[in-house]
Amino acid sequence: MFRLIKVTGQSLEPSYREGDFVLVLKIPFSLWKPRPGEVIVFRHPVYGTMIKQVERFAPGSGEINVIGTHPDSTDSRQFGPIRRQDVVGRVVWQIRKPAS
Secondary structure, three states: OEEEEEOOOOOOOOOOOOOOEEEEEOOOOOOOOOOOOOEEEEEEOOOEEEEEEEEEEEOOOOEEEEEOOOOOOOOHHHHOOEEHHHEEEEEEEEEOOOOO
């Protein structure tokens, strides 16, 4: 199943900019394990839907540390690891917003 999501914020600039769209593939964890460098979309109880890069995945606990590429990114350095059940899916395609 796919989902189209609009990027808001600057967390993954310059690779993903505000106004870009990403196509997210929902894959069960039994078929996919997050790898460092992959970009995922997840739900955070305080910050809502977020897009970040996987920094580390702990298979035993299922916890995922995520990180943004922008220096001011709010990520696992502030809120800790995310749970695998909070992952919406993996970004498989990006649609860049037209340059202004």
